[in-house]
Amino acid sequence: MSEPLVVAERVEMTFAPRGIFALGKPVRAVAGVDATVARGEALGVVGESGSGKSTLGRVLLGLLAATGGAVRFDGMVLPKPGSAAWRALRARMGIVFQDPFGSLDARRTIGAQVEDGLAIHTSLSAAERRAQLTEMFVRVGLDPQRLDAYPHEFSGGQRQRLGIARALATNPDFLVADEPVSALDVSIQAQVVKLLAELRRDLGLAMLFISHDLPVVRHLCDRVIVMYLGRVMEEGPVAEVFARPLHPYTRALLSATPMLDPARRLTREILPGEPPSPSDPPSGCVFRTRCRHVRPECAETVPPLREFGSLAHRVACIRADEIN
Amino acid sequence: MRRLWLPAGFVALIVLIAAAAPLLPLMDPVRQDVANRLVAYLPGSPMGRDEFGRDVMSRLIWGARSSLAVAFASAAIAAVIGTALGLLGGWFRGLAEVLAIRGADVVLCFPPVLLALLVVTLLGPGTGTLILVLSVLYLPGFIRVSFAEVLSARSQDYVEAVRALGARTPRILLRTVLPNIAGPVLVQVSLAVASAVVLESGLSFLGLGVVPPTPSWGLMIRGARATMEQAPMLLLWPCLALTATILAMNLLCDAVRDVADKRGGGGAPKLRLVDRLLPGLFPAPAAPRPLLDVQGLTVEIAVPGGIIRPVEDMSFRLDTGRTLAIVGESGSGKSMAATAIMGLLPPAARVADGVARFDGEDLLRMPEAARRKLRGGAMAMVFQDPMSSLNPVHRVGDQVAEAIRAHRDVPAAKASAEAVGLLKRVGIADPDRRARAYPHELSGGMRQRVMIAMAIANKPRLLIADEPTTALDVTVQAAILDLLADLRREEGMGLVLITHSLGVVAEVAEDVVVMYAAQVVERGPVSQVFANPLHPYTRALLAAVPDGDIEPEGIPGVVPRPDRWPPGCRFAPRCTFATEACETPPPLEEVQGQAVRCVRWRELRA
Known part of the structure; x- marks a missing residue:
C-alpha cells in the first residue's frame, strides 16, 4: 500500500517570544504529534482551546514550518514557506476557517476572492475562470448570479460555503477545515456539515476536520485524534473512540458534551482545576494534574501512544489497562 | 454614492x-x-x-x-x-x-x-x-x-x-x-x-x-x-x-x-438592533404567584425603513427554584427579551407593550431608580462574554466587593472578605490569591465564575444568564452549568437560561420556550417538548443537532430579517409542511401544558 497523502512524524511547533524585550517562555503548541491522513479520508482533531489543534492543522498545511519532526505531503517533505515549490503546493491544499466574517475580505467581490486560486495557479483565461467559478458555486449551493456581490450581502452559512468554494477552487487533494461550523446556528451547521460530507465523497478529498464539537466529528470523520496541551491522548476510528473512550480525558470530554437524549447521557465528570499553561506543561503525562486516576509514576515519563484492544485504537495512558 | x-x-x-x-x-x-x-x-x-x-x-x-x-x-x-x-x-x-x-x-x-x-x-x-x-x-x-x-x-x-x-x-x-x-x-x-x-x-x-x-x-x-x-x-x-x-x-x-468601504456600512448596526426576542404568554394563573410572569412583551426599534419588532407578544412564567430555557437561532429575539426584562435595552429600542411581573411588580413600568435597586440585588444577569463585562483595570476581588457595596451598606473590609467567600462559593481555587488578580490573568472559565460571583453577591431570587457558556470549552461549560444548578437548588433562585444549544437545554432546564423570528413558537416542559415537539420548527431544530446515530438534517434557508417577515407563519418559507393555510398568522394555542404556534399541529402530530 502506498504512503498516506499526509504524514506527520513527531511534529513539534514551538512559538518563541519575539522582539528585543521579549519576555516569557516559548510556548510549545504541538509536542511530538504523529498523524496521517490517507487519500479520501477524513481525520477529526478534537480538543479544547489551547490543545494545539489549529496549530497542528496549519503545520500539516505547511503554513507554519514545524520546529521539529517532519511533515510529508504526497511523499515529499513540505518545502519552506514562501518558496516557489511551497507556493505551487498551495494549489493542492485548501483551508476553511472558523469565522465566516473575518475570513472573507469585505472589500472585494466574492467572485474575485473565490477566483484567486485559479488566477494564481492556472493560466486560464478570465472567461474560463468564470466558467469554473460558476460550476464551483453551483457545487457548494450558491447562486452563480451573485459572483459580483460583496461578502456582507451573505449570511453566515452562505459565507462558510464561499470559504469552502475558495478552498476548493483549485481542486486540491487535501482540505483542512478549522472549526468550520462552530460559529453557525445549529440549523445551518447541519447544512454545512452535509455539504462537506458530499464534497469529500464526490471529490475524493482528504480532510483534516478540526473541531471541539464531538458529535459533529462523529458524523463526518473516519478517524479521530484527541489532543490535550499539544499532545495526542487518544486516536482511533470514530465509532470506537466514541463508544469505548480509553483515555480519562476523552471520557471527561464526552461526558461534558450536552446530549439531547437522556438515555445517551454519561455521568458528568467535571475536571478539577484549570488547564495548565502551554508554556509550562506538567512533566510526564500532561493531563495528570486534572486526572482522577493519577499516580505518582504519571509524572515521570511521557506516556507513549500504544495500541489497545483493536489495532487502530491507540491511547497515551500508562494506566489504560487498569482503568478500562 | x-x-x-x-x-x-x-x-x-x-x-x-x-x-x-x-x-x-x-x-x-x-x-x-x-x-x-x-x-x-x-x-x-x-x-x-x-x-x-x-x-x-x-x-x-x-x-x-x-x-x-x-x-x-x-x-x-x-x-x-x-x-x-x-x-x-x-x-x-x-x-x-x-x-x-x-x-x-x-x-x-x-x-x-x-x-x-x-x-x-x-x-x-x-x-x-x-x-x-x-x-x-x-x-x-x-x-x-x-x-x-x-x-x-x-x-x-x-x-x-x-x-x-x-x-x-x-x-x-x-x-x-x-x-x-x-x-x-x-x-x-x-x-x-x-x-x-x-x-x-x-x-x-x-x-x-x-x-x-x-x-x-x-x-x-x-x-x-x-x-x-x-x-x-x-x-x-x-x-x-x-x-x-x-x-x-x-x-x-x-x-x-x-x-x-464595501463592508456594507448600513448592515452592521441594523443587524445589531435587529438582534433578538423572547417568548410567549398565558392567562395569568391563579395561585401561586410566579417569580417572573411575562405577558405580551413586545419590543420595538425604529429603523430608517420603519419600525421593527425584535420581540413580539412574548409570554412565559418562571417559578422560584426552576430553570426556564429560551432557545432560538441568532436573530430570534431571545437576548433582546432578556435585556427588556432587565431594563437594559439599548437606547434605540423600547418596550411597546406587555408586562413583566417580578414578585408581582411590573418591571417594565417601574421607575428606573427602583429598577436599578433590583438589578444586581434581587435580580441579576450574567452575559456571554465575561471579558467585556469585567473592568480590565480593577482586581476581580474589588469588583465583586463593589457589587456587594452597591446594594448593601457594609464596610469595605467586610465586603472584601465576603467577596473572597463568594469566589470560593463559585468554585475558584485559592480565592484569596485570585481575588487580587486582574481579569486578563484569569482563564475564560474563571472569568465566567467571577461574573457569576458578582451576580449572586446579593442573593438574587432571579438570575438571567444570556449564553453564559457559549464562549467556553465543553468541559468548562459542564462545570459552569453544574455550578448554576447547585446555586439554583441551594439558594432557591429562579434561572432564565438563554442559549442556542438544545443539548444544554435538555440537560439543565425544566421548561423551554422556543423562539423564531421574534415569536414564541412552542413552549412547555422540556421533557414533553423534546420528546413530542408539536411545531415543525422545534422538530427541525432537534433534527439538526448531531446527536445519536441519525444523520443531522439542516433547515434550508435562514431566519428572515425583521423587516422582511412573512405575513403569515414566519417559519412557513422554510417549513416542509407549509400549505396555503400558513399564509395567515397562526395563533399560539395551548394543549396540555404545551403551547404551539402552528395551524397544522393537530394533523402533523398524527
Whole structure:
C-alpha cells in the first residue's frame, strides 16, 4: 500500500517570544504529534482551546514550518514557506476557517476572492475562470448570479460555503477545515456539515476536520485524534473512540458534551482545576494534574501512544489497562 | 454614492477654478497699481485691491494654484512613500520595520518649523523646497497609520486565506492588504492636504515658502496683516478660501472612505438592533404567584425603513427554584427579551407593550431608580462574554466587593472578605490569591465564575444568564452549568437560561420556550417538548443537532430579517409542511401544558 497523502512524524511547533524585550517562555503548541491522513479520508482533531489543534492543522498545511519532526505531503517533505515549490503546493491544499466574517475580505467581490486560486495557479483565461467559478458555486449551493456581490450581502452559512468554494477552487487533494461550523446556528451547521460530507465523497478529498464539537466529528470523520496541551491522548476510528473512550480525558470530554437524549447521557465528570499553561506543561503525562486516576509514576515519563484492544485504537495512558 | 457628489463637486470646482486661472478673464495678479492701493471695490476687482494695488480676486485664484499644488503634491508624495514603507515594515517586520518606524520617529523629533528653516537654508526658498519639506513632515503619519493597519490586517483570516492559496507577497500586499488599509490612509490624506494648505500659508507667511511676488494664500495673509486696520477684508478673503478648501477636502475624504468601504456600512448596526426576542404568554394563573410572569412583551426599534419588532407578544412564567430555557437561532429575539426584562435595552429600542411581573411588580413600568435597586440585588444577569463585562483595570476581588457595596451598606473590609467567600462559593481555587488578580490573568472559565460571583453577591431570587457558556470549552461549560444548578437548588433562585444549544437545554432546564423570528413558537416542559415537539420548527431544530446515530438534517434557508417577515407563519418559507393555510398568522394555542404556534399541529402530530 502506498504512503498516506499526509504524514506527520513527531511534529513539534514551538512559538518563541519575539522582539528585543521579549519576555516569557516559548510556548510549545504541538509536542511530538504523529498523524496521517490517507487519500479520501477524513481525520477529526478534537480538543479544547489551547490543545494545539489549529496549530497542528496549519503545520500539516505547511503554513507554519514545524520546529521539529517532519511533515510529508504526497511523499515529499513540505518545502519552506514562501518558496516557489511551497507556493505551487498551495494549489493542492485548501483551508476553511472558523469565522465566516473575518475570513472573507469585505472589500472585494466574492467572485474575485473565490477566483484567486485559479488566477494564481492556472493560466486560464478570465472567461474560463468564470466558467469554473460558476460550476464551483453551483457545487457548494450558491447562486452563480451573485459572483459580483460583496461578502456582507451573505449570511453566515452562505459565507462558510464561499470559504469552502475558495478552498476548493483549485481542486486540491487535501482540505483542512478549522472549526468550520462552530460559529453557525445549529440549523445551518447541519447544512454545512452535509455539504462537506458530499464534497469529500464526490471529490475524493482528504480532510483534516478540526473541531471541539464531538458529535459533529462523529458524523463526518473516519478517524479521530484527541489532543490535550499539544499532545495526542487518544486516536482511533470514530465509532470506537466514541463508544469505548480509553483515555480519562476523552471520557471527561464526552461526558461534558450536552446530549439531547437522556438515555445517551454519561455521568458528568467535571475536571478539577484549570488547564495548565502551554508554556509550562506538567512533566510526564500532561493531563495528570486534572486526572482522577493519577499516580505518582504519571509524572515521570511521557506516556507513549500504544495500541489497545483493536489495532487502530491507540491511547497515551500508562494506566489504560487498569482503568478500562 | 450620493454622499460623494456634493463634496466632490465642491473640491472639483476649487481645483478647476485654480487650474483655469490662465484662461479666466482675470487681471495680472502681479501688476501693481499704487494709485488704487487698498480700495475695497473697483469695477473688474470685486474684492478690491491689496497694499500694492494688485487685484485681490485674481491673486486669490492664482494663489490657489500654488497653495493647492503644494498641498496635493506633498500629501500625495507622503502618502505613496509613507504607505509603501508602512506596508513593507508591517508585513516583513524585522529590519524593514526598524528602518520605517525608527526613520519616522526621527522625523517626528524635529520641530516642523526648524526642519523647514534647515531645508530652506540649504536649498533656498521656493515651491519645490516647500513640497519637499511638507512631504517629509507628513511621511511619519502615513508610515505609522499604514504600519498599524497592516499589523492588524495581517493577522486576519482572509489574509491567511490568500496566503494559503499560494499568492505571492506583492499580490497579497496590493490586492488584499492595501484595499483594507485604504480607509485610514484616505483619512490621513485628507488631514495631510488640509494641514499642508495651512502649513504652506504659515511658511509662506514667515517667508520660508512661496517667493513673492508669486501669489499664494499665505503670502496674501502676510500682506494683509500689515494693513489689517485699514482694510480688514483683505485678511478675510484668503482665510475664507483656506477654510472652505479644507472643509471640502475633509468632507470628500470622509465620503470617499465610506464609498470605498464595501463592508456594507448600513448592515452592521441594523443587524445589531435587529438582534433578538423572547417568548410567549398565558392567562395569568391563579395561585401561586410566579417569580417572573411575562405577558405580551413586545419590543420595538425604529429603523430608517420603519419600525421593527425584535420581540413580539412574548409570554412565559418562571417559578422560584426552576430553570426556564429560551432557545432560538441568532436573530430570534431571545437576548433582546432578556435585556427588556432587565431594563437594559439599548437606547434605540423600547418596550411597546406587555408586562413583566417580578414578585408581582411590573418591571417594565417601574421607575428606573427602583429598577436599578433590583438589578444586581434581587435580580441579576450574567452575559456571554465575561471579558467585556469585567473592568480590565480593577482586581476581580474589588469588583465583586463593589457589587456587594452597591446594594448593601457594609464596610469595605467586610465586603472584601465576603467577596473572597463568594469566589470560593463559585468554585475558584485559592480565592484569596485570585481575588487580587486582574481579569486578563484569569482563564475564560474563571472569568465566567467571577461574573457569576458578582451576580449572586446579593442573593438574587432571579438570575438571567444570556449564553453564559457559549464562549467556553465543553468541559468548562459542564462545570459552569453544574455550578448554576447547585446555586439554583441551594439558594432557591429562579434561572432564565438563554442559549442556542438544545443539548444544554435538555440537560439543565425544566421548561423551554422556543423562539423564531421574534415569536414564541412552542413552549412547555422540556421533557414533553423534546420528546413530542408539536411545531415543525422545534422538530427541525432537534433534527439538526448531531446527536445519536441519525444523520443531522439542516433547515434550508435562514431566519428572515425583521423587516422582511412573512405575513403569515414566519417559519412557513422554510417549513416542509407549509400549505396555503400558513399564509395567515397562526395563533399560539395551548394543549396540555404545551403551547404551539402552528395551524397544522393537530394533523402533523398524527
